[in-house]
Amino acid sequence: MPHERFHYKSLEEVQATAAALGVNLPFAKTTAVLGTPITFGNVQLPNRLGIAPMEGADSTPDGSPSEYTTRRYVAEAKGGSALIWFEAISIVEEGRSSKTQLLLCRENLDAYKRLTEAVKQAGLAANGHAPYLVMQANHSGRYSNPDNRPAPMIAYRHPELEQYRAADDSCIVSDDYLKMLEEKFGEAALLAKQAGFDAVDIKSCHGYLLAELSSAYTRPGEYGGSYENRTRLLKNGILAAKAHEDEHFMVTSRLGIYDGYAYPWGFGVREGGGLTPDLAEPIRLVRELYEDYGLRMVDLTMGNPYATTHVTRPFDKGKYQPDEHPFLGLDRMIHGIGALKQAVPEMTIYASAPTYLRQYADLYTAGAVEQGLCDGMLFGRMAFADPDFANEIVRTGRIDPSRVCMTCGMCGDLIRAHKPTGCVVRNAETFMPFYKEFLELKKNQPANFRG
Numbered sequence: 015m016p017h018e019r020f021h022y023k024s025l026e027e028v029q030a031t032a033a034a035l036g037v038n039l040p041f042a043k044t045t046a047v048l049g050t051p052i053t054f055g056n057v058q059l060p061n062r063l064g065i066a067p068m069e070g071a072d073s074t075p076d077g078s079p080s081e082y083t084t085r086r087y088v089a090e091a092k093g094g095s096a097l098i099w100f101e102a103i104s105i106v107e108e109g110r111s112s113k114t115q116l117l118l119c120r121e122n123l124d125a126y127k128r129l130t131e132a133v134k135q136a137g138l139a140a141n142g143h144a145p146y147l148v149m150q151a152n153h154s155g156r157y158s159n160p161d162n163r164p165a166p167m168i169a170y171r172h173p174e175l176e177q178y179r180a181a182d183d184s185c186i187v188s189d190d191y192l193k194m195l196e197e198k199f200g201e202a203a204l205l206a207k208q209a210g211f212d213a214v215d216i217k218s219c220h221g222y223l224l225a226e227l228s229s230a231y232t233r234p235g236e237y238g239g240s241y242e243n244r245t246r247l248l249k250n251g252i253l254a255a256k257a258h259e260d261e262h263f264m265v266t267s268r269l270g271i272y273d274g275y276a277y278p279w280g281f282g283v284r285e286g287g288g289l290t291p292d293l294a295e296p297i298r299l300v301r302e303l304y305e306d307y308g309l310r311m312v313d314l315t316m317g318n319p320y321a322t323t324h325v326t327r328p329f330d331k332g333k334y335q336p337d338e339h340p341f342l343g344l345d346r347m348i349h350g351i352g353a354l355k356q357a358v359p360e361m362t363i364y365a366s367a368p369t370y371l372r373q374y375a376d377l378y379t380a381g382a383v384e385q386g387l388c389d390g391m392l393f394g395r396m397a398f399a400d401p402d403f404a405n406e407i408v409r410t411g412r413i414d415p416s417r418v419c420m421t422c423g424m425c426g427d428l429i430r431a432h433k434p435t436g437c438v439v440r441n442a443e444t445f446m447p448f449y450k451e452f453l454e455l456k457k458n459q460p461a462n463f464r465g
């Protein structure tokens with residue numbers, strides 16, 4: 015299969031290809047709107063640029079941030095993004111994605127206090143503003159690997175996902191376990207607040223436990239079947255976290271609004287509707303989170319990075335299956351998110367996944383904001399490659415094309431191999447040695463192994 019790399023030499027070429035594919039990617043004439051404030055609740059941030067959660071697999075064995083972790087976030091804070099959405103931090107040992115995934119607990123709270131202080135100080139000193147820090151509270155569910163070996167904890171049997179990662183009925187978590195987790199999300203919120211984060215994200219995206227529950231149509235009991243049951247843990251987790259909300263600390267959620275699987279295996283689709291998104295339930299959810307649960311800001315995303323990777327983070331066509339043009343993925347993402355923004359305009363909505371567009375990701379983000387598709391954007395892979403992207407955009411008007419992410423996928427390979435993760439291209443000195451270790455490890459895995 016030919017591997018069609020990103021080859022566009024100008025925005026006009028990008029736009030011509032988009033037009034030929036029949037997709038409408040928003041591009042602004044300038045990035046000026048990105049340097050304007052964004053508001054939610056009683057919070058006002060100086061720009062609309064944020065960093066998406068990006069797991070670094072570089073914790074110490076007890077789940078505390080290591081020197082690598084601190085270095086990463088300090089660099090991001092210096093780079094001027096008004097918001098940093100910290101990576102998935104496990105709320106229980108058994109739900110860790112690896113032995114080196116961050117885990118926040120009472121015993122290591124002080125290490126997290128030191129991390130948030132260092133990050134805020136770095137932002138303040140470099141830019142005159144401390145970044146707004148969101149902690150992503152997560153249970154890895156099907157992708158739990160607490161000992162760097164798969165130990166899946168699943169909501170229901172999913173034949174498509176089990177092609178990539180074996181699971182059986184014994185992996186299905188009980189209703190009692192899920193009930194217990196509701197309280198754990200409350201405890202995680204309290205710890206996040208005590209650790210100095212500004213907000214906690216009750217994460218429900220990318221196929222992890224809460225996201226998997228959202229499509230648990232076939233699960234019996236209190237957490238499956240009806241929409242109310244499928245969203246029960248998310249909502250009760252939010253309620254438990256909200257007990258700790260105050261004027262300085264907020265509850266939010268990163269929500270997956272479409273998984274890329276047909277009914278009954280994905281959220282955001284309709285029975286008989288194939289893979290076509292049907293956003294009625296995600297719209298209902300975001301509206302309820304605004305009106306009934308008092309959330310004022312959310313980030314929206316799509317896909318399952320282990321299986322429908324092209325949906326979560328578009329990459330060069332032909333590199334892996336399915337052979338979808340990445341512009342189709344961008345179009346699905348931004349207009350799906352835009353549909354939610356238009357349905358619930360009161361909610362401040364961050365969008366996701368601009369990085370594939372490289373040096374045009376800035377004008378794309380500005381276009382999305384100008385067209386009312388979102389209020390702000392979280393940059394993922396771009397932040398690994400160039401943590402200074404926000405200052406470049408806000409201070410000079412454009413991102414530095416010599417520093418952009420090449421969407422090579424090597425950071426994704428590293429995370430799957432539980433190796434410290436970062437940009438192998440732009441920071442080869444640190445990350446190439448880990449990449450070589452990954453290549454060795456890969457030799458011993460089946461061809462279809464995905465994390």
Ligand SMILES: Cc1cc2nc3c(=O)[nH]c(=O)nc-3n(C[C@H](O)[C@H](O)[C@H](O)COP(=O)(O)O)c2cc1C
Nearest residue numbers: 066067068069101102327367368369393394395425
């Ligand atoms: C190495 C790596 C780690 C990631 N870790 C997380 C994570 O911890 N939590 C999360 O919600 N998304 C995670 N993501 C997804 C990103 O936040 C983001 O949604 C995705 O990369 C698309 O954005 P981009 O096109 O700007 O890269 C990760 C992605 C990569 C490549």
